[in-house]
Amino acid sequence: MSRPPDDFASPGEAERLAALAHYGVLDTPAEDAFDDAVALAAQLCAAPIALIGLLTSDRQWFKARLGFAPAEIGLDRSLCVHTLAGRDVLIIADLAADPRTRTNPLVADEPRMRFYAGAPLVTPENVAIGTLCVLDTVPRPEGLSAAQAAGLKALARTAMTQLELRRGIAERKTEAAILADHALRLRLALEAAGVGIFDYDLVSGTLSWDGRTRALFGVGPDEAVSYAGTFLARLHPEDRARTDAAVRAALDPAGPGLFDATYRTIAGDGAGDGAGDGAVIAWIAARAALVVEADIEGGAAIRRARRLVGTVRDVTAEHTAQAAIAATEERYRLVTRATNDAIWDWDFATDHVLWNEALQAAYGWAPEAVEPTGRWWLDHVHPEDRARIEADIRRVIAGDGQDWRHEYRFRRADGSYADVLDRGSMVRGPGGTPLRMIGAMLDLTERNRVAAQLRAVVESANIGIVQIDPRTMIALEANPKLCAIWGAEEADIVGHSIAKWTPEADAAERDHLHRRLAAGEIVRETLEKRYRRKDGRLIWGRVNLVSQVRGEAIRATAMIEDITAEKAAEARQTALIELGDGLRDAAGPAEIRGIAARILGRLLGLSQAGYTAVDAAGGLTIGREEPGMRADSPPFPATLARLRRGEILAVADLAADPGLAPDAGGYAAVGARALVGVPLMRRGDLVGLVYAHAAEPRAWDAGEIDFVREVAGRVSVSLARIQAEEQQRFLNRELSHRLKNTLTMAQAIASQTLRNTTDIAAVKEALVARLVALGKAHDILLSGEGEGAALEAVIAGALAIHDDGEPGRIHLSGPALEVGPKAALSLALMIHELATNAAKYGAFSVPGGRVGIAWTVSQLHWRDDAPDEGQEEERDEGQETEPVVTLTWAERGGPPVTAPTRKGFGSRLIERGFSGAVGGQTQMIYAREGVTCRIRAPLKGLLEKE
Numbered sequence: 001m002s003r004p005p006d007d008f009a010s011p012g013e014a015e016r017l018a019a020l021a022h023y024g025v026l027d028t029p030a031e032d033a034f035d036d037a038v039a040l041a042a043q044l045c046a047a048p049i050a051l052i053g054l055l056t057s058d059r060q061w062f063k064a065r066l067g068f069a070p071a072e073i074g075l076d077r078s079l080c081v082h083t084l085a086g087r088d089v090l091i092i093a094d095l096a097a098d099p100r101t102r103t104n105p106l107v108a109d110e111p112r113m114r115f116y117a118g119a120p121l122v123t124p125e126n127v128a129i130g131t132l133c134v135l136d137t138v139p140r141p142e143g144l145s146a147a148q149a150a151g152l153k154a155l156a157r158t159a160m161t162q163l164e165l166r167r168g169i170a171e172r173k174t175e176a177a178i179l180a181d182h183a184l185r186l187r188l189a190l191e192a193a194g195v196g197i198f199d200y201d202l203v204s205g206t207l208s209w210d211g212r213t214r215a216l217f218g219v220g221p222d223e224a225v226s227y228a229g230t231f232l233a234r235l236h237p238e239d240r241a242r243t244d245a246a247v248r249a250a251l252d253p254a255g256p257g258l259f260d261a262t263y264r265t266i267a268g269d270g271a272g273d274g275a276g277d278g279a280v281i282a283w284i285a286a287r288a289a290l291v292v293e294a295d296i297e298g299g300a301a302i303r304r305a306r307r308l309v310g311t312v313r314d315v316t317a318e319h320t321a322q323a324a325i326a327a328t329e330e331r332y333r334l335v336t337r338a339t340n341d342a343i344w345d346w347d348f349a350t351d352h353v354l355w356n357e358a359l360q361a362a363y364g365w366a367p368e369a370v371e372p373t374g375r376w377w378l379d380h381v382h383p384e385d386r387a388r389i390e391a392d393i394r395r396v397i398a399g400d401g402q403d404w405r406h407e408y409r410f411r412r413a414d415g416s417y418a419d420v421l422d423r424g425s426m427v428r429g430p431g432g433t434p435l436r437m438i439g440a441m442l443d444l445t446e447r448n449r450v451a452a453q454l455r456a457v458v459e460s461a462n463i464g465i466v467q468i469d470p471r472t473m474i475a476l477e478a479n480p481k482l483c484a485i486w487g488a489e490e491a492d493i494v495g496h497s498i499a500k501w502t503p504e505a506d507a508a509e510r511d512h513l514h515r516r517l518a519a520g521e522i523v524r525e526t527l528e529k530r531y532r533r534k535d536g537r538l539i540w541g542r543v544n545l546v547s548q549v550r551g552e553a554i555r556a557t558a559m560i561e562d563i564t565a566e567k568a569a570e571a572r573q574t575a576l577i578e579l580g581d582g583l584r585d586a587a588g589p590a591e592i593r594g595i596a597a598r599i600l601g602r603l604l605g606l607s608q609a610g611y612t613a614v615d616a617a618g619g620l621t622i623g624r625e626e627p628g629m630r631a632d633s634p635p636f637p638a639t640l641a642r643l644r645r646g647e648i649l650a651v652a653d654l655a656a657d658p659g660l661a662p663d664a665g666g667y668a669a670v671g672a673r674a675l676v677g678v679p680l681m682r683r684g685d686l687v688g689l690v691y692a693h694a695a696e697p698r699a700w701d702a703g704e705i706d707f708v709r710e711v712a713g714r715v716s717v718s719l720a721r722i723q724a725e726e727q728q729r730f731l732n733r734e735l736s737h738r739l740k741n742t743l744t745m746a747q748a749i750a751s752q753t754l755r756n757t758t759d760i761a762a763v764k765e766a767l768v769a770r771l772v773a774l775g776k777a778h779d780i781l782l783s784g785e786g787e788g789a790a791l792e793a794v795i796a797g798a799l800a801i802h803d804d805g806e807p808g809r810i811h812l813s814g815p816a817l818e819v820g821p822k823a824a825l826s827l828a829l830m831i832h833e834l835a836t837n838a839a840k841y842g843a844f845s846v847p848g849g850r851v852g853i854a855w856t857v858s859q860l861h862w863r864d865d866a867p868d869e870g871q872e873e874e875r876d877e878g879q880e881t882e883p884v885v886t887l888t889w890a891e892r893g894g895p896p897v898t899a900p901t902r903k904g905f906g907s908r909l910i911e912r913g914f915s916g917a918v919g920g921q922t923q924m925i926y927a928r929e930g931v932t933c934r935i936r937a938p939l940k941g942l943l944e945k946e
Contacts, residue, residue, distance in 0.1 A: 013057060015127045016084075020054060023129075023163050026061055033414055034064035037132065037159050042066050044151045045117060045144060047134035052121070052159055053080050054130035063159075068135075077105050080131040083118040087128070089149045092116040094139035114139040117149070119156035124164070132156040162415030165364070196312040198288070200227060202251065202305050207231060213312050218267045218281050236264035236280060250290055253303045257290030259310060262319075283319040286312045341440035346374055346424075348397070348434050353377060362443050364413030382409035382417055393424070397434045402426050404437070407444065419444040464560035466498065470517035470547055471554070473497045485541070485562045487533040498558075503532045513545075517556055523547045528563065540567040565703060572707045575603045579711060583718035589613065592722070596715050600692050604704060608672065609692035611680075611715050620689055622670060622677075636663040643679040644686045650705050651675045653697040667693075674698035676705055678712035680719070690715050789824045791817040791942070795853055798831035802844050802851075814855035817885070819942045826917035833910050834889050834933055842931055843894035855887040862938050883939035885920075891930035899926040918942050 020026060038050035049067035053060045060080060061072040075081060082100055083090040095101040095113050106113045118133030132155055144152070196212030207225050209217070217234045219225055235243055243263045250259035265281040288310020295302045342363065343356040353372050359365045370376065381389050385408040396404040404424045409417040424439030458465050464482030466475050478493040486493065486501060502510040506529060517523060526544050533539055542563045547556040582595040589611075597610030612621050619635040620643075638660045642649060651657050652674055654667045667675070672693035680688035690712035792812055799810055819827065835844065835851075843849030859881045891897075900907065907924075910933060915922040920937025 012084075012127060015125070016055065016129050017057060019123050019125070019127045019129050020056065023167050025063060025163060026054060026056070028063070030064065031162075031414070033162050033416055034159060035066075037155050037162075038064045038066045041132060041134050041152055041155050044155070045134040045148050047115075047117075047136050049113075049135040050133070051080075051135075052130065052132050053078070054121070055080065055084065060130075063130075073106075079104060079106060079113070079116050079135075080118050080133055083120050083131045083133070084128040087120060087122060087126075089117060089119045089144070089153050091143045091149070093141050093143050096139070112137055117144050117152060119153045121156055121160045121163070123160070129163075132159050158416065160415070161411065161417060165411055165413045165415030196314075198286075198310055198312060200288075200308040202307055216282050216284055216312055216314055217265045234265050234268050234281075236266050239263035247308070250288060251305050251308060253290070253292050253305050255290075257292060257305075259286065259288035259290075259308060261286050262315065282314050283316045284312050285315040286310060341442050343440045344377075344424075344438070346377075346437045346439075348436055351375070363410065363418060366413070369413065380411040382411065385409055393437075396424075396426065397437070400432055402428075404439070410441065419448045464541075464558075464562070466493065466558050466560070468498060468517075468556040468558060470514075470520075470556045473499055473514050473517075476555075482560060485533075485539070485560060486531060487535050487537075492534060501531045503530055503538060506530055517547055517554075520554055521547070522549070523556070528567075531560075539564040565701075568703050571603060572703065572710070575599050575707070576710055576714070579714055583714055586718055586722070588722060589719060592715055592718055596690060596711055600690075600708065600711055603707065604692050606692050606694055608670070608695070611688060611690050613688040614686055622666070622672070622675075622689070622691055622693070636666050638662045639677070640686070643677065643689060646679055646681055648679070648705070648709060649675055649677040650700045652699045654693075656697075671695050674700070676700050676708045678709050680712060680716045688716075688719070789819060789821075791819050791827070791855065794819065794824045794827050795831055798828045799835055799851075802835050802839060806847070808850060811850070811852040812854075813852070814887075815857060817855070817857070817939075817942065820944045822944060823914070823918045823942045826914040830910050830914040831889075833907075834931075838891055838894070838931070841895065842897070843891035846894055849891065849893040852890045852892070853887065854890075855885060857883050857885055857939060860884040885935075885937055885939050885942055887935045887937075889931070889933035891932070894930055896928050897926050897931055898928075918944070 034052050038052055042048070042050035047067075051062050051066070051068055052064040053062050055075065055078065059072050059074055060078040062068070062070075065071070079092075079095070079101055082092075092098050092101060093115065095104070095107045095116055101107055101116070104113075113135050115136035115138065116133060117135075118131040120128040121130040121132065122128050132152065134152065143149075196214075196216055197210045198213050199208040200206075201208070205227070207227050207230065209219065209225055211221065214221060214223075214225075217225075217230065219230060219234070223230075225231070232240055232244060243261050246261045247259055249255060250257060262283065262285045264283055267279060267281055288308050290305055291307045291309060292303050293306045295304050340358055340362050342358040344359075345354040346352070347354075351373050353374055353376070355365075355367075355370060355372070359370065360367065378386060378390055389406055389408050392406055393404055395401075402425060404426075405422065407419065407421050410420045410422075411417055421442045421444050422439060423442075424437040426434060427436045427438065429435050458479050461479060461481055464485045465477075465479045466482050467477040468475055475493045475496060475498050478490055480490075483490055483493065499510060499514065509529070513527075523545050524547075526542065528540060528542050531539050531541050540563045542561045544559040545556065546559075547554060579595065579599050582599075583592060586592045586595060593611045600609035601607055614620060618640075620640065622636060622639070639649065642659070651660065654660055654673055654675055655664060660667075667673070670693075673696050674694040675691065676693070677689055677691040679686050680690065690708060692708055792814070795812055803810055831853075838844040838849070838851060843851050861881050862884050903911075911922045911924060914920070915935060915937060918937040918941035920935055920941060923934045925932040925934070
């Protein structure tokens with residue numbers, strides 16, 4: 001097809017071509033074993049192209065190919081020619097940069113190969129006939145890893161083994177002849193030696209039998225015998241015609257003159273009727289020769305048959321034995337067909353090995369390709385196993401042992417190797433002389449493949465698995481997951497007692513289980529137990545323990561699942577239930593704080609945990625005070641800032657967190673290095689903190705953080721419950737008190753309104769209006785969440801019925817003030833009376849009238865006898881100032897005002913009701929342009945609850 005490159009080694013070409021011809025593999029169809037090899041090579045080396053190529057004198061033909069379409073290429077395009085010169089893997093990281101390959105058409109043109117790695121296919125005679133190679137269209141400066149190179153070389157050896165098996169098939173052709181010879185020798189060994197003589201005179205027609213012949217035909221010594229009446233009559237009906245034909249053929253002078261037949265004789269009456277009436281006497285083997293004499297008639301010699309003389313021999317035993325042997329052989333054949341075991345019989349005297357059909361069925365060896373010798377068998381044992389196997393079987397043969405067994409690799413006809421279990425039993429002669437060994441070879445390849453898969457599953461399993469010797473508790477095998485669970489290396493586990501991984505606190509339970517296993521008890525159970533990791537940390541494991549008998553040995557397998565997190569979750573759930581039970585009965589924040597601290601500390605293994613509320617200054621106390629700490633210990637500004645944003649803090653090392661650097665001193669003072677903190681928020685404001693902190697750095701896991709959050713949620717709910725209960729109790733007390741006050745006030749209002757009154761209708765109207773004002777004041781009080789009401793709301797409520805919508809009719813101004821319930825009721829009644837008077841006589845009685853209510857708060861020296869406005873205040877330099885409220889009612893735009901000549905209940909209510917309730921002073925000014933009412937009272941009086 002094409003000439004090879006100039007640097008293609010030619011001195012070994014003749015040997016290579018001869019070897020290729022000997023293998024007979026060129027231009028043969030694809031085979032799975034070779035296809036599997038290139039697939040594995042491509043997967044191993046992560047390459048898109050993999051080939052098994054054989055190089056002739058002018059071409060490279062591919063026995064298997066993956067990712068490459070041509071079945072063959074010329075040697076001028078071959079990259080593998082460079083591999084044949086060596087015996088190791090050839091790696092060319094960049095084909096375009098290598099002077100040997102950069103001009104190769106496969107590199108310079110499509111498909112533009114850039115990377116090559118190939119292992120030579122070398123025959124046992126050290127002749128390289130081809131390669132197993134992988135290619136890529138991108139360069140690989142790193143080439144192959146050591147593991148990949150070793151794997152590629154191993155696959156090349158496997159491919160060569162396949163070719164070796166092909167060569168062996170053509171060399172074995174003699175099995176059928178040997179089997180036939182063996183059957184013949186077996187049959188001849190069973191033949192009997194008894195002989196009888198007969199003489200059949202053809203001229204006279206008389207038949208003469210000796211005593212042995214008469215006995216075999218069941219004829220007495222004095223009985224006359226004849227050919228038809230005795231001989232044919234005493235033959236079994238099934239044999240009669242055949243035997244008669246054989247005799248007549250032998251009597252033909254023109255024929256060979258020989259009679260050789262086997263037939264059965266039967267008991268009869270000797271009447272010669274030919275029917276036969278008895279059982280079979282014997283099987284007879286008869287041989288005879290025709291005696292021919294020449295008669296001269298007319299000068300010519302005429303050959304005439306004179307007699308037939310021969311012998312008979314009882315072959316009943318031989319026939320029976322042959323029938324039995326045939327039946328046995330048939331049964332043996334059927335049994336060997338029904339098994340996958342290759343059964344063999346090795347005769348030591350002749351070095352002859354007889355194999356059954358399974359050698360071909362299981363291993364591909366046709367009988368004609370098998371040399372029936374022990375040497376052939378040993379030659380097909382893997383070279384790495386051969387010396388060991390031969391030494392072991394020779395030891396059994398030369399010794400006095402009876403049984404031999406071994407596992408090794410046996411070469412199949414296709415060159416691959418099967419993993420086999422071979423067992424043999426010795427047959428010895430007198431004195432223990434070894435005669436033969438009979439055995440069976442079981443193919444373990446599939447079992448070992450499954451076992452390898454199982455090992456792979458065990459290695460990659462997500463649970464820890466350890467094989468244990470129950471008698472010593474020594475670990476025999478351990479998978480990587482178990483090493484991860486115990487935080488140890490495999491060398492720390494395998495070869496050592498697994499008892500060391502159990503904490504001493506659990507030693508009694510551990511030892512009890514170990515005694516059961518050591519006693520040979522078959523165990524199938526699941527248990528949960530603790531282990532101590534190599535780093536000292538305690539963990540929980542769920543163990544599925546299985547022990548079983550393997551031959552004479554007992555093995556135990558423990559499958560261990562790390563359930564530390566599961567156990568922690570269970571403990572947290574139990575703790576949360578306990579927390580809920582405790583908080584449900586808690587009577588106050590202090591008790592809640594104690595319950596939270598106890599449960600958090602116990603579950604997380606901490607001494608510093610609990611709940612703290614935001615103090616009056618907006619700060620938090622995190623942890624208990626240590627001896628020597630100042631009462632004004634610095635707050636935690638950075639922590640508070642993050643908590644006020646609702647952020648959950650989980651800090652593994654407070655000293656290393658730059659965001660909390662301003663708080664480092666405070667944390668150091670309380671001995672905290674790690675913190676979990678969950679803020680308690682109410683209406684967007686920080687009201688408290690549930691925390692846990694450790695004295696050493698600690699990585700908090702998600703479960704621990706969630707647990708603290710759950711505790712915080714329950715603490716928040718419990719605090720809200722206690723606050724709600726306290727609020728309810730307060731409201732009940734407030735309601736009772738206000739009801740009493742209201743009834744008292746209503747009684748006073750009714751009493752004063754009805755005193756000295758003659759106009760019932762006017763009295764009714766005044767009483768109803770005052771009671772309505774009182775009710776509205778209560779509505780304002782009850783509409784808020786606190787224990788008082790806004791000053792502006794009280795005034796506006798009292799004036800609501802007088803607001804006709806005219807702009808500027810009513811004007812309120814002053815700072816936001818909260819007044820207590822007593823002040824609110826009194827103020828509402830006072831404003832109501834002022835508004836009623838204004839509606840009757842003042843600004844509200846005419847359109848355009850205006851009422852302004854203004855209030856201020858000033859820092860004054862207050863005393864009960866404080867001077868009225870305009871009067872000079874006598875100052876006591878020793879008296880402290882305090883907040884004083886000044887409220888002014890001013891009417892404008894109404895009718896001209898004249899001072900009243902008498903004062904009724906309404907006037908007295910205005911002048912005394914509010915000021916009396918809050919400890920203040922009231923001044924009424926009846927100016928012509930409008931009424932003015934000015935009230936001054938200490939702020940604390942307005943704020944007073946009762």
